[in-house]
Amino acid sequence: MPHVLFYFFAFFTVITAVGVIVNKNAVNAALCLLLSLVGVAGLFALLDAYLLAALLVLVYAGAVVALFLFIVMLLDVQGGVRKPFKPMTAIASAIGLALLLTGLATLVNRTQFAAVAVPTAVGQAPVGAVLKRYAEMLFTTYLLPVQVVGFLLLISMLGVIVLSRKHPVEEETK
Amino acid sequence: MNAGLSEYLVLSGLLFALGFFGVLLRKNTLVIYMCLELMLVASTLALVAFSRFNGALDGHIFVFFILTVAAAEVAVGLAIIVALFRKRQTVQVDELNSLKS
Known part of the structure; x- marks a missing residue:
């Protein structure tokens, strides 16, 4: 049964990711991104990372995509009637995609990932399913990165405030 | 299985x-x-898969940090895009060619 769910979520994620790329309308692209993120959250749940699945839906689908939709709504970014891409760009990016996929195929062919089995201790919850372990890791081994990330959030908040206010100097020159 | x-x-x-x-x-x-953002999420998927199949939690913690940094990055990036739109009235990359002499 998890196998079926894996392929369902995988196809769902890939198809909606293609939707993000090919949609002419930026709003549709944002909604496709939302669906794709929900698919990835489902895959996280299959990997027993329930907390990360919930966080992905909350942070990405809740905050990031909503922010994208707000910006699309505020700015008129549809670009009029022009084509979303030129044929030359399409060829170049298809070559880039082919290169990446070739590298991926080589990686999968050369390594025996299939030999890696899930370490399952009998009668023990899988890693990532227990919240207590997250708390222990975050507040012991990774205490410094947690504080650095908190500082990063503060800095980015200040940066956004500075970026989004109108500069008085510019107003004068106009 | x-x-x-x-x-x-x-x-x-x-x-x-x-x-x-x-x-x-x-x-x-x-x-x-x-x-x-799609590329970032793809990399987190690889991290979570490795973490799950190795029985270690470090990948999960890294995904935590990636999520946080991605949220901060989106906020700053969208602010830059809005500032750009205010100045140039467009966000199409082929029209943003001020550096071309």
Whole structure:
């Protein structure tokens, strides 16, 4: 049964990711991104990372995509009637995609990932399913990165405030 | 029996490649940004899969930090895009060519 769910979520994620790329309308692209993120959250749940699945839906689908939709709504970014891409760009990016996929195929062919089995201790919850372990890791081994990330959030908040206010100097020159 | 590590890695690489394709292909800055987010999420999928199949929690913690940094990055990036739109009235990358002499 998890196998079926894996392929369902995988196809769902890939198809909606293609939707993000090919949609002419930026709003549709944002909604496709939302669906794709929900698919990835489902895959996280299959990997027993329930907390990360919930966080992905909350942070990405809740905050990031909503922010994208707000910006699309505020700015008129549809670009009029022009084509979303030129044929030359399409060829170049298809070559880039082919290169990446070739590298991926080589990686999968050369390594025996299939030999890696899930370490399952009998009668023990899988890693990532227990919240207590997250708390222990975050507040012991990774205490410094947690504080650095908190500082990063503060800095980015200040940066956004500075970026989004109108500069008085510019107003004068106009 | 769950899907193996290689399936997850192939899916992650495929998502990353699709995001890369979108970044190269599209002209709209906002859509390029969405494709960048797609690439970030693809890399987190690989991290979670490795973490699950190794029985270690460190990958999960890294995904935590990636989520935080991605949220901060989106906020700053969208502010930059709005500032750009205020100045130039467009967000299409082929019209943003001020550096071309």
